[in-house]
Amino acid sequence: MIKEPTYIQLQTKNLSVGYTTSGKKIPIVDNIHIDIHKPTFVAILGKNGAGKSTLLRTLAQLQPALSGTIHINQKIVKNSSNDEAKLISVVLTEVEKGHQFNVYEMVAFGRSVYTNWIDQLTVQDKMMIENAMKWTGIQHLRHQKVAELSDGQRQKVLVARALAQDTPIILLDEPTVHLDVHHAMEMFHLFRKWVDEHQKILILTTHEIGLATQLSDEIWIIDQGKILQEPTVKILENNTIDQFFNTELIHFNKMIHTFEYIKTK
Amino acid sequence: MLVLIITWLINISIGSISIPLKEVFKFLTGQHLENETWHTILIQLRFPKSLTLILVGVGLSISGLLMQTLFRNVMAGPSVLGISSGAGLGVALLLMGSGWLGWEKMEQAFGQISIVMSAVIGATLVLLLILLLSLKLKNNLSILIIGLMLSALTAALISVLSVFSTAQKLQEYLFWGFGNVSNLGFDAILFLFVLITLLSIWIIKFLKPLNLLLLGENMAQSMGVRLAFTKNSLLIIVGIIVGVITAYVGPIAFVGLAVPHIARMLFKTSDHKVLFPAVILLGALMMLVCDSIAQIGINGQVIPINAVTSLLGAPIVIYLIFKQKNYQI
Numbered sequence: 001m002i003k004e005p006t007y008i009q010l011q012t013k014n015l016s017v018g019y020t021t022s023g024k025k026i027p028i029v030d031n032i033h034i035d036i037h038k039p040t041f042v043a044i045l046g047k048n049g050a051g052k053s054t055l056l057r058t059l060a061q062l063q064p065a066l067s068g069t070i071h072i073n074q075k076i077v078k079n080s081s082n083d084e085a086k087l088i089s090v091v092l093t094e095v096e097k098g099h100q101f102n103v104y105e106m107v108a109f110g111r112s113v114y115t116n117w118i119d120q121l122t123v124q125d126k127m128m129i130e131n132a133m134k135w136t137g138i139q140h141l142r143h144q145k146v147a148e149l150s151d152g153q154r155q156k157v158l159v160a161r162a163l164a165q166d167t168p169i170i171l172l173d174e175p176t177v178h179l180d181v182h183h184a185m186e187m188f189h190l191f192r193k194w195v196d197e198h199q200k201i202l203i204l205t206t207h208e209i210g211l212a213t214q215l216s217d218e219i220w221i222i223d224q225g226k227i228l229q230e231p232t233v234k235i236l237e238n239n240t241i242d243q244f245f246n247t248e249l250i251h252f253n254k255m256i257h258t259f260e261y262i263k264t265k
Numbered sequence: 266m267l268v269l270i271i272t273w274l275i276n277i278s279i280g281s282i283s284i285p286l287k288e289v290f291k292f293l294t295g296q297h298l299e300n301e302t303w304h305t306i307l308i309q310l311r312f313p314k315s316l317t318l319i320l321v322g323v324g325l326s327i328s329g330l331l332m333q334t335l336f337r338n339v340m341a342g343p344s345v346l347g348i349s350s351g352a353g354l355g356v357a358l359l360l361m362g363s364g365w366l367g368w369e370k371m372e373q374a375f376g377q378i379s380i381v382m383s384a385v386i387g388a389t390l391v392l393l394l395i396l397l398l399s400l401k402l403k404n405n406l407s408i409l410i411i412g413l414m415l416s417a418l419t420a421a422l423i424s425v426l427s428v429f430s431t432a433q434k435l436q437e438y439l440f441w442g443f444g445n446v447s448n449l450g451f452d453a454i455l456f457l458f459v460l461i462t463l464l465s466i467w468i469i470k471f472l473k474p475l476n477l478l479l480l481g482e483n484m485a486q487s488m489g490v491r492l493a494f495t496k497n498s499l500l501i502i503v504g505i506i507v508g509v510i511t512a513y514v515g516p517i518a519f520v521g522l523a524v525p526h527i528a529r530m531l532f533k534t535s536d537h538k539v540l541f542p543a544v545i546l547l548g549a550l551m552m553l554v555c556d557s558i559a560q561i562g563i564n565g566q567v568i569p570i571n572a573v574t575s576l577l578g579a580p581i582v583i584y585l586i587f588k589q590k591n592y593q594i
Contacts, residue, residue: 045473062483096481099535109480112473113489119473119538165488167484 007142008073008168009037010059010201015068017051017058020149025066028054032068032227036218041182041195042203043212043232045244046222052205053093053173055222059203060090060171072169085113091158091172097147104142107132110164132164135190151178159187163194170194172204176211184208188215209241210257269550276318276553277311279560284311313454316526318556319549320457321446321514322524324506326548327465329521330528330540331499336409342522345508346395346408348388349414349518352511353442354419355387356380360438361423361430374561380441381512388508388567391415396500443569446514446556453513464502468541471499475537517571519578520555524548526582551577 003061012034028051036042045217046052057063060068061079070077072087086213089110101109110132113126133139136156141149146157155178162170164235176184188211195202195217206212212232214218219235221228221244228240235241241252278289284303289330291298292312298304313401325343332341359379394415399408429434449457474495486492510517528543529535555573562568 005312040539060487062486081491082489085487088487090484090487092481092483092487094481096479097338098339099479100533101476101479101535105536106480108487109477112477117470117473119476256552 007038007199008069008201009035009071010169011035011071011074012059013069013071015058015070016066017054017063018056018066020064020066027066027225029222029227032213034229036201038217039195039199041192041216042201042218042220043216044203044220044222045207045209045212045241046205046207047245050222051225052222055227056162056171056173056205057204060088062090078168082113085167087167088169088171089162091162091170091175093174093177095146095158095180099147100145102143102145103133103138103149104129106146106157107138107160107164110161110166113124113165116160128164128166132160135163135194136160137186147263152183155179155185156183159190166198169203170203172202174205174207176206176208185211190213191215209252209259213241213254214257266332269546269553272550272553272557273319275317276557276560277307277315279557282306288513299386307337310447313451314556315391316454317446317449317457317514317554318552320454320461321510321517322552323465323519323545324461324510324548325517325521326524326544326551327461327468327541328503328506329523330525330537330544331468331475331503332521333525334478334537335496335499337479337481338406338409339526340522342519342568343503343511344416344516344518344521346412346503347391347419348412348504348507349511350416351391352384352388353516354422355383355385355390356441356512357426357438358387359383359421360441361426361434381509384512385505385508388511389504391419392500392504392508396497399496399500426505435470441515443515446552446570449513457513461506464506465545467498468502470580471495472537472541473497475499476535479535515571517552519582520548520551520573520574523578524551525582526554527551 012032015032015034016027016030017032018025020026020027032055043054043103044052051090051197054063058065061070061077061084077084105128108125110119111121111128112119115121115125130139133142136159138153138156141153141157146154149157153174155175159172159175176187178214186254188208191202191204192215194200216232219230219232219240221235223244228241230238236254239252239254241254245252245259252258253260253264274286274289274293277293278284278286282302284307287594288298288300288303289307292304292307298307320354328343329341332343332346333339335341395408395412398411402408402411427438430438474490475486477488477490478495482492525544526541528540528547532539532543533549534540552574555577556570558577559568559570559573
């Protein structure tokens with residue numbers, strides 16, 4: 001009998017995410033059951049304001065869950081700590097630019113979870129940093145200040161930082177939003193490869209529906225407080241994208257993974 | 266470092282009676298000077314004063330650096346958050362309010378210590394208030410604005426107090442407000458030294474989180490920084506340093522604000538592992554230079570040190586901000 005390799009597990013039970021305003025809980029998405037137990041590339045889709053980022057930020061422990069629990073390897077995750085930062089890395093859209101760190105220093109911050117109190121980089125740390133910069137193709141930028149980069153370049157640096165953190169789970173909030181088509185495709189390809197080669201769980205929110213349907217394993221669609229979680233193959237099979245995103249003007253052509261105008265007579 | 270030592274020597278040598286550098290050097294290496302007057306001046310006035318200057322410069326600059334990072338704001342400094350003003354209010358209450366508050370006996374009994382105590386209490390109260398508010402308000406800018414409001418509030422309260430106080434008491438308070446670095450005895454200096462050294466060692470533990478905090482609180486949190494613990498610890502450190510220093514030498518403006526900027530300009534980095542030692546050296550240097558200028562004075566008249574730090578510090582900050590278009594911490 002072949003023994004299944006043991007991967008990291010990410011689960012949620014009755015998770016409900018949203019905001020708390022003056023003591024009142026305002027749920028945005030209810031009843032989220034996540035059960036991932038093997039390397040998976042998940043794309044969370046949804047219209048603006050549907051609650052994609054809220055879910056992602058809750059999984060990342062950046063905001064409290066309204067109810068329910070998040071489990072990693074069967075253990076409940078409560079609040080962020082250094083141990084938790086070794087399991088989950090996060091890429092957010094917004095980043096402070098009010099500092100003078102260069103690209104190398106920024107990517108190196110990914111290793112700070114593992115370094116000693118004075119933040120000394122070991123040979124292995126340096127290797128991981130170089131590797132992360134190579135993967136994202138930002139080696140030539142290493143001495144540039146992060147604040148002076150273009151939005152797209154900065155986004156790559158942030159992804160590189162998360163790759164350097166080398167966590168089994170990586171969460172990305174719209175990681176390609178500032179990238180042009182060409183670079184967005186490259187980035188999605190990189191995510192796919194990262195999941196396959198390093199056995200990671202990668203969850204991202206995106207508006208790049210076409211790239212998601214081509215490269216992800218699972219698609220979660222958030223719409224009006226509900227979440228639909230299906231394997232990408234099934235989503236395509238059932239024309240689910242059309243159910244959620246079509247309008248009178250456009251529909252999703254699953255053959256070429258693109259929205260197109262409905263031709264009127 | 267060398268510059269610091271030379272500045273230190275120069276600072277000790279100048280004053281209403283100038284003492285040759287050679288003699289100062291002799292004194293510092295432990296030799297007894299032939300000129301008794303010089304020896305007395307050095308051991309009783311100049312030497313303790315120079316140590317006070319160094320400690321005050323170091324303490325305020327460290328506080329400024331921590332505050333600018335915590336609030337991710339280039340304009341944060343010990344005087345901006347209202348902590349210095351809080352200390353000032355404490356002293357004002359003691360000096361001017363003691364008459365009708367019935368504290369006169371206490372003031373007479375404890376003298377200098379009561380001033381220190383009231384300033385520390387005042388500073389700590391303002392800090393606690395800011396801490397409490399910062400739990401409610403997550404926005405750093407709002408906290409800064411509240412700090413400014415608290416400064417205005419305490420200033421107003423002090424004005425009200427001054428109406429009820431005698432001319433002599435008012436004068437006493439005003440002199441405290443000018444800043445005076447030459448009144449500290451060796452025990453007070455030793456206390457300051459031990460306090461600042463211990464707190465600095467504590468800060469070293471936070472150098473890594475401080476760097477991460479510059480990337481934003483969410484980012485820092487996702488990289489394992491214990492946000493509340495780190496922020497509160499650092500705010501308490503700032504409160505203690507600023508409170509004690511203000512109590513001893515009066516509110517010294519702009520040093521805490523300007524020195525971290527100068528350090529960033531010189532070393533072109535945001536890394537606290539570089540900035541922290543840099544700020545310690547530059548802080549000491551800045552205070553020594555300011556005092557030397559104050560001693561040289563105008564037409565032989567010594568200028569209050571607080572005026573010099575403002576005169577030097579304010580233009581430096583303005584210059585720095587204009588020079589760099591996108592100013593970055």
